[in-house]
Amino acid sequence: GAVVSQHPSRVICKSGTSVKIECRSLDFQATTMFWYRQFPKQSLMLMATSNEGSKATYEQGVEKDKFLINHASLTLSTLTVTSAHPEDSSFYICSARDGTSGPINTGELFFGEGSRLTVL
Amino acid sequence: GQNIDQPTEMTATEGAIVQINCTYQTSGFNGLFWYQQHAGEAPTFLSYNVLDGLEEKGRFSSFLSRSKGYSYLLLKELQMKDSASYLCALDNYGQNFVFGPGTRLSVLP
Numbered sequence: 507g508a509v510v511s512q513h514p515s516r517v518i519c520k521s522g523t524s525v526k527i528e529c530r531s532l533d534f535q536a537t538t539m540f541w542y543r544q545f546p547k548q549s550l551m552l553m554a555t556s557n558e559g560s561k562a563t564y565e566q567g568v569e570k571d572k573f574l575i576n577h578a579s580l581t582l583s584t585l586t587v588t589s590a591h592p593e594d595s596s597f598y599i600c601s602a603r604d605g606t607s608g609p610i611n612t613g614e615l616f617f618g619e620g621s622r623l624t625v626l
Numbered sequence: 627g628q629n630i631d632q633p634t635e636m637t638a639t640e641g642a643i644v645q646i647n648c649t650y651q652t653s654g655f656n657g658l659f660w661y662q663q664h665a666g667e668a669p670t671f672l673s674y675n676v677l678d679g680l681e682e683k684g685r686f687s688s689f690l691s692r693s694k695g696y697s698y699l700l701l702k703e704l705q706m707k708d709s710a711s712y713l714c715a716l717d718n719y720g721q722n723f724v725f726g727p728g729t730r731l732s733v734l735p
Binding site for chain 1: 659666667668669670671674713715717721722723724725726727728730
């Protein structure tokens, strides 16, 4: 099945620094990737939709200047948390769907392993 | 918009059967997915429904009724390793997935 790889799995940084998280589709091309954030004991909240070759689409309430998304190729999307603060500490998960795994628009969503960010 | 509701927590005994419900209000969707998520890990796919009815997949089955805005995940022969959160999600016409709040299931010996 389709595989999505996310790196790093854990990162600890000082307040004010920037952190980059990579998301790669290993065996399929993903024109669209999704970035979710999950706080403890809560569900996944969609932050933004990453579109290859164009600007990301951000959900309401998500600061696009703070969470920079770059989808430079069909297999790589990056999320950069700029000037991180303790309240940004969370579990960040990327995902992509493989449209070739089934009928168009019914392909399941594959998730990366997730990145746990801790800002001190 | 879309609104999805699930029970927050459930407890069941090893070997038993448990049904986790998911209700939703939405103007439309492609399909409804169920994912399992262990603490600190990414979600893993369990089952999905496009049409009304029951989809069976080993110990896991999922049911959908579009007219009632209702789905459930049925877990049979519960095992300790089934202790996890279970998320239902609506496939928003291939644009994105909207997840429910999740149900934390605890399986007791």
